[in-house]
Amino acid sequence: MTWLTPALAGVVAALTIPALILLYFLKLRRRPVEISSTLLWKKAVQDLQANAPFQRLRRNILLLLQLLALIAMVLALAQPQRNDLATVDDRHVILIDRSASMSAKGADGRTRLERAKEDALAIVDAMREGDFFSRNLADQRPQEAMVIAFDTTAEVLSTFTSDKARLRSAIRSIRPSHAPASLDAAMKLARAHAPVRRITDTFVDESGNPRSRQIESLRAGVGTIHILSDGRLADAQRVLAGVEDTLRYHPAGDPNEVNLGIATLRGERAYDDPDRLSIFVAVESNAPNPRSIDIEMQIADAVRVYPLTVPARANDAQSTDASQGASVPAPPSTASTLIELTMPEGALVEFRLSGEAMRDDSLAIDNRAWLVIPPARHTSVALVTAGNPFLSDWLATLGFDRFEVLAPDDARTVLDEPFDVVILDRTNPFDDAQIPPGRYLMLGVLPPEGVSSTGTAPNAQFLDWSREHPVTRDLTLEAVQIVDMPRLTVDADAGVRTLASTNAGPGILEWTAPELRAISVAFDPLSSTWPFDVSFPVFIAGAIADLSDDDEAGALAQLHPGQILDDRIPRTAGDVQIIAPDDRGAPTRAAQRLTPAPDGRIVFGPLDRVGVYKLRWKGPAGAGDVPDADRVARYYACNLLDPLESDITPAPELAIASDVVRASARERRQVVRRYWPWLVLAALAILMLEWWVYNRKVHI
Amino acid sequence: MQRTANIRRPESIDELLDSRLIAKVSHLDLASRKIFAGKLRGERRSKKRGESVEFADHRPYALGDDIRHIDWNIYARLDRLFLKLFLEEEDLSLHIVLDASASTDCGEPNKYLFMQRVAMTLGYIGLVNYNRVFATIMGGSPREGEAPPDEPPLRVIRNLRGRRRTHDLARFLCSIEPAGPSDFRTHARRIALSRTGRGVMVVLSDFLMKEGYEDALRLLAGRGYDLFCIQVLSPQEVEPDIRGDLRLTDIEDADTAEVTISAPLLKRYRQILSAYTEHLRTFCARREITLLSVQSNTPIETLVLDYFRKRGLLR
Structure with missing residues (x-):
C-alpha cells in the first residue's frame, strides 16, 4: 500500500479536523x-x-461520526493504492x-501471443497509477511503460506513458x-528510448564568475x-543489457507443445540438363515420438504424396552450456527427402505436411511452403574476341544451347539480339x-567507370x-602468377567491388549498373599462369553460370518473412501491383499498388506473411515471367524455413551476452487497486448514518 | 402555544357575546348539584331551613334559640314553645375565576379571549337568571385607559345581579389583559377567605402552573362551592407545530428550555401532556370537582349548549 499524496492529506487533515472539533464546541445557535x-x-x-441509553456516548456520537467521515475523506485525499511489489521501477518496457x-x-x-498479451496486460494493470493532482503535490510519480512488438523488426506501439488505456489498446x-x-x-529500440541524463556542471568562467551549464551525459x-x-x-547471445536495466523474462508456451514443420526446401535444376529438377525437403520435429507424415506436393491441380518418417527428438536430457550455465533444450530431429522431377516448364509448387501425425501440431505456419520454379533456362553465350581458339573451343564443349564467336566489329550489331x-x-567493341x-x-x-x-x-x-x-568461393588462386598487373583504385560508390585482390591491387572485379552486370578480370589472363591452372575453367564456368542465373535470382531465391522483397522489373512496366497472401497463404483480394524506381527496382515489405506474393504489371515480361490476363505476373515464395522458429520448445531461460535471465516465476500480479473511491463511499455512508442519528436523537 | 399574533382585545359586550348566542342561551339557567332542583324563577329553595316567608316545619324550642322565631300562636294554644322553621331563601351565586396569566395570552385562537367569552356567556346566564354573579381575574394588568381597579393583582367584581349588570361584567372582563404569572394559590386563598356565598364556581385556566394547582383547588373545593374547572388549551399546545433547534422561553417566568424538535420528543410531549391532564382530572374527580378540558378553537355554542349542560353546569 502506498500513499500518493500523503502530504496534501496531512495538510488538509491538520486544517479540517481541529476546525471540526472547534465548530463542535461552539454552541448550536437555536431559534x-x-x-x-x-x-x-x-x-x-x-x-x-x-x-436514552449511552447518554454520554450519544452526546458525542455526532462528533465521532463526523470525525470518522472527515478522516475517511482525508484518507481518500491521500489516495492510498495497493501496488505490485514486483514492479518497483518507474519505467517499464514491455517487449512482446x-x-x-x-x-x-x-x-x-x-x-x-495471446497469452503473452495477457501477461503484458497484467503488467500494465500492476503499474502504479498517478493521481489527480499535479506532479508537484504527488509524492510518487506514476509508473510509465512502453510497448514494443518485435519479430525481425521492432516497432514501438506506445512510447512511455502512464495512460493505461493507451497501453492496453497498444498491447x-x-x-x-x-x-x-x-x-x-527490439532491445536497441528500447534502449534508444532511455532518458538522457543531464548533469549540471558548475565551473568558473574567464572573468571568475561561477557559472553552471547542463551537460548531456550517457x-x-x-x-x-x-x-x-x-x-x-x-x-539473444548478441544482446547486451544496460547496467542499470532489469531484465525480466516471461516465457510463453508449454514445453509439451509439438510442432512438425518444413525446415528446408530447395529446388535446383541440374546444371547439365535444365529440364531435370530436384527438390530437397527437410522436415523438423520436436515430438518425443517418431512421426510418419505425408508430404503433399501440389503442382497446379495435381497432388503427389511422399511419405516421410521423422524420428523422435533426442532424449529430453538437456545438454548444458558450461560457459553460461544455460541449459539448452535438445535440438529437434529432422528427416529429409529428395524429390526428382523432369519438368521443363516453370511452376508454382506447394508443399504441405499432412497425415494423422500432424493432428497435434501446434504451429501451422511452417506446415506449408511454396517454391517458384522458373522454366528451364537454356543459356546462350557470345564470345567477342579478336581470336582465342583455345577459349572458344573450350566454351563450345560446355554444351550451351547457343554459342557464338563474334569478331569485335560484328559485335555492335549482333549484340542487339x-x-x-x-x-x-x-x-x-x-x-x-x-x-x-x-x-x-x-x-x-576494365569496367568503364569506377576504376582508375x-x-x-x-x-x-x-x-x-x-x-x-558464388564465383570466387570455390577458387584456389594462390598459385597464379601475373605479369603486367595494372595498379587499380576502385570506387565502391560507382558499383564496382573487388572479388579478389592481388598484392598490386584488385584482380577480379564485379561491376553492377542499372540492367547491367559484369565480372571483370583486371589483367590479361594470357599474360599470367592462370589459364594453365585448374581454377581458370572453374572460374569461367562459375562466372557464366552466375551471370546467366542472375535473371532468375529473384524467382528461385526464396524469401522469408521479415525480409524485404527487392527486385527489378522491366523499366517500361506500368500499373505495378502486388497481391500478398493472407494468414493462411491464400492470396488476398486487395492488390497493393507499387511505384517502381526509374531503374525498374521495386521494394515491398517487410513481408509479414508466408505464402506466395504475386507481382503483376502491364508491359514487357522478363525471363521467367508468366502472362496473367492482360498483365505479366511474377511470383515470389515466402516461406518460414527457420529451424529455430519451427522448434517451438520454449526456452526456460534467456541467455543474453551479459547475463542469463531466468524465467520469472509466474507470479500472481497484484492488480493496482485504488482505495480512495471506497473511502469516499465510506465517508458518504458515515455521513448518512450521522444524518440518521441526528434525526433520531434529541439534543439539549 | 406561542403568543397570539395581532391579538385584538374585545372592547365591549358585543365582542364577547353576540346576539345570536344570547338568543340561544337566554333560556338556560345555572344548575348546581349541591342545590335543590326546582323551577322557581329568581330564587331557590334551600335545603337549609332559615328565615324566609315559606314555612317549613316546627320544632321544639331549645335553650338559646332565637326567641324571635317562637310561634306564639302555638304557645297560646298548646302552652309549649315551638320554633317556626322556614325554608331559607338563598339566591345562587356564580363565581367566575379567570386566569389572566401571560400563558393564557397564547394560541390560535387566543386562549384568554376564549376564556373571556366563556366567562361572559356564563355571567350573562347567571345575571339574567337573577343569580348573584362574582368575577375574579387572577393576574394580568389593567388595560391602558382603564381605571386601576381596587386592589391589584386581585381584581374582583362582586354582587352583580340582574340583566342590567351585564355591561358592568363585560367592562370588567375587558379591563384586564393577561400579563405575568397567575399566582393561583394566593388568589384561591383570598377567594376562600372572603366567602361571599355559596354557589357555583367556575375556574377558567390552562392549569399549566409550575407551582402546581393542587393546593389552590383544595382551598376552593373546601369552601362548599360546586366547583367547575375548565381547562383551556390551545390547539398548538395539544399538537405542537414548532420545528427545528429552538430555545423555548417561558412567557411567564422567562425560563428557557433548549430543544431539538424530533419525532420522539413530540411523542414524549404528547404523552406528558395527556398524563398531566389525566392527573388534573383524577385530582378533580377525587374532590367532586367537575373538570372540562377544551381547546380554544371549540365553538362557544358547542361548549355552552352541549358540554356545560352535559356536565350539569347549565340546564
Whole structure:
C-alpha cells in the first residue's frame, strides 16, 4: 500500500479536523421561541434523556461520526493504492515477441501471443497509477511503460506513458507475424528510448564568475525490460543489457507443445540438363515420438504424396552450456527427402505436411511452403574476341544451347539480339560509356567507370578473394602468377567491388549498373599462369553460370518473412501491383499498388506473411515471367524455413551476452487497486448514518 | 402555544357575546348539584331551613334559640314553645375565576379571549337568571385607559345581579389583559377567605402552573362551592407545530428550555401532556370537582349548549 499524496492529506487533515472539533464546541445557535409554558417540554426532554441509553456516548456520537467521515475523506485525499511489489521501477518496457513461433497454439486453443498479451496486460494493470493532482503535490510519480512488438523488426506501439488505456489498446493491437524473432532489434529500440541524463556542471568562467551549464551525459537505464517471448530468439547471445536495466523474462508456451514443420526446401535444376529438377525437403520435429507424415506436393491441380518418417527428438536430457550455465533444450530431429522431377516448364509448387501425425501440431505456419520454379533456362553465350581458339573451343564443349564467336566489329550489331552472357575477351567493341544492358564476363577489360589505373606492376600474385561470392568461393588462386598487373583504385560508390585482390591491387572485379552486370578480370589472363591452372575453367564456368542465373535470382531465391522483397522489373512496366497472401497463404483480394524506381527496382515489405506474393504489371515480361490476363505476373515464395522458429520448445531461460535471465516465476500480479473511491463511499455512508442519528436523537 | 399574533382585545359586550348566542342561551339557567332542583324563577329553595316567608316545619324550642322565631300562636294554644322553621331563601351565586396569566395570552385562537367569552356567556346566564354573579381575574394588568381597579393583582367584581349588570361584567372582563404569572394559590386563598356565598364556581385556566394547582383547588373545593374547572388549551399546545433547534422561553417566568424538535420528543410531549391532564382530572374527580378540558378553537355554542349542560353546569 502506498500513499500518493500523503502530504496534501496531512495538510488538509491538520486544517479540517481541529476546525471540526472547534465548530463542535461552539454552541448550536437555536431559534428563540416564546411559548406559553416550558413545563411540559422540560419534562419531556428530561424523560427522553433519562430513557436514552449511552447518554454520554450519544452526546458525542455526532462528533465521532463526523470525525470518522472527515478522516475517511482525508484518507481518500491521500489516495492510498495497493501496488505490485514486483514492479518497483518507474519505467517499464514491455517487449512482446510476435514472431512465427508465438503463433503456436497451446492445449487451450490460444496462441502464445495471446497469452503473452495477457501477461503484458497484467503488467500494465500492476503499474502504479498517478493521481489527480499535479506532479508537484504527488509524492510518487506514476509508473510509465512502453510497448514494443518485435519479430525481425521492432516497432514501438506506445512510447512511455502512464495512460493505461493507451497501453492496453497498444498491447491488444499486436497481431501475430510470420517473421522470425530478433531480440537485438527490439532491445536497441528500447534502449534508444532511455532518458538522457543531464548533469549540471558548475565551473568558473574567464572573468571568475561561477557559472553552471547542463551537460548531456550517457543514456540512463531504461528501467525494467519485460521480455514476453517463448525464448526462440536467434540473436539473444548478441544482446547486451544496460547496467542499470532489469531484465525480466516471461516465457510463453508449454514445453509439451509439438510442432512438425518444413525446415528446408530447395529446388535446383541440374546444371547439365535444365529440364531435370530436384527438390530437397527437410522436415523438423520436436515430438518425443517418431512421426510418419505425408508430404503433399501440389503442382497446379495435381497432388503427389511422399511419405516421410521423422524420428523422435533426442532424449529430453538437456545438454548444458558450461560457459553460461544455460541449459539448452535438445535440438529437434529432422528427416529429409529428395524429390526428382523432369519438368521443363516453370511452376508454382506447394508443399504441405499432412497425415494423422500432424493432428497435434501446434504451429501451422511452417506446415506449408511454396517454391517458384522458373522454366528451364537454356543459356546462350557470345564470345567477342579478336581470336582465342583455345577459349572458344573450350566454351563450345560446355554444351550451351547457343554459342557464338563474334569478331569485335560484328559485335555492335549482333549484340542487339539477347545473349545471356557476353564474354569480352581482351577487347571492348563498345564506346566506354555505352555498353548495352546485359551480362558480361570481361577478361582483360576494365569496367568503364569506377576504376582508375595508375600504371602497372611487373609481377603480382593473388592474396585474397571473396569466400562468399558464388564465383570466387570455390577458387584456389594462390598459385597464379601475373605479369603486367595494372595498379587499380576502385570506387565502391560507382558499383564496382573487388572479388579478389592481388598484392598490386584488385584482380577480379564485379561491376553492377542499372540492367547491367559484369565480372571483370583486371589483367590479361594470357599474360599470367592462370589459364594453365585448374581454377581458370572453374572460374569461367562459375562466372557464366552466375551471370546467366542472375535473371532468375529473384524467382528461385526464396524469401522469408521479415525480409524485404527487392527486385527489378522491366523499366517500361506500368500499373505495378502486388497481391500478398493472407494468414493462411491464400492470396488476398486487395492488390497493393507499387511505384517502381526509374531503374525498374521495386521494394515491398517487410513481408509479414508466408505464402506466395504475386507481382503483376502491364508491359514487357522478363525471363521467367508468366502472362496473367492482360498483365505479366511474377511470383515470389515466402516461406518460414527457420529451424529455430519451427522448434517451438520454449526456452526456460534467456541467455543474453551479459547475463542469463531466468524465467520469472509466474507470479500472481497484484492488480493496482485504488482505495480512495471506497473511502469516499465510506465517508458518504458515515455521513448518512450521522444524518440518521441526528434525526433520531434529541439534543439539549 | 406561542403568543397570539395581532391579538385584538374585545372592547365591549358585543365582542364577547353576540346576539345570536344570547338568543340561544337566554333560556338556560345555572344548575348546581349541591342545590335543590326546582323551577322557581329568581330564587331557590334551600335545603337549609332559615328565615324566609315559606314555612317549613316546627320544632321544639331549645335553650338559646332565637326567641324571635317562637310561634306564639302555638304557645297560646298548646302552652309549649315551638320554633317556626322556614325554608331559607338563598339566591345562587356564580363565581367566575379567570386566569389572566401571560400563558393564557397564547394560541390560535387566543386562549384568554376564549376564556373571556366563556366567562361572559356564563355571567350573562347567571345575571339574567337573577343569580348573584362574582368575577375574579387572577393576574394580568389593567388595560391602558382603564381605571386601576381596587386592589391589584386581585381584581374582583362582586354582587352583580340582574340583566342590567351585564355591561358592568363585560367592562370588567375587558379591563384586564393577561400579563405575568397567575399566582393561583394566593388568589384561591383570598377567594376562600372572603366567602361571599355559596354557589357555583367556575375556574377558567390552562392549569399549566409550575407551582402546581393542587393546593389552590383544595382551598376552593373546601369552601362548599360546586366547583367547575375548565381547562383551556390551545390547539398548538395539544399538537405542537414548532420545528427545528429552538430555545423555548417561558412567557411567564422567562425560563428557557433548549430543544431539538424530533419525532420522539413530540411523542414524549404528547404523552406528558395527556398524563398531566389525566392527573388534573383524577385530582378533580377525587374532590367532586367537575373538570372540562377544551381547546380554544371549540365553538362557544358547542361548549355552552352541549358540554356545560352535559356536565350539569347549565340546564
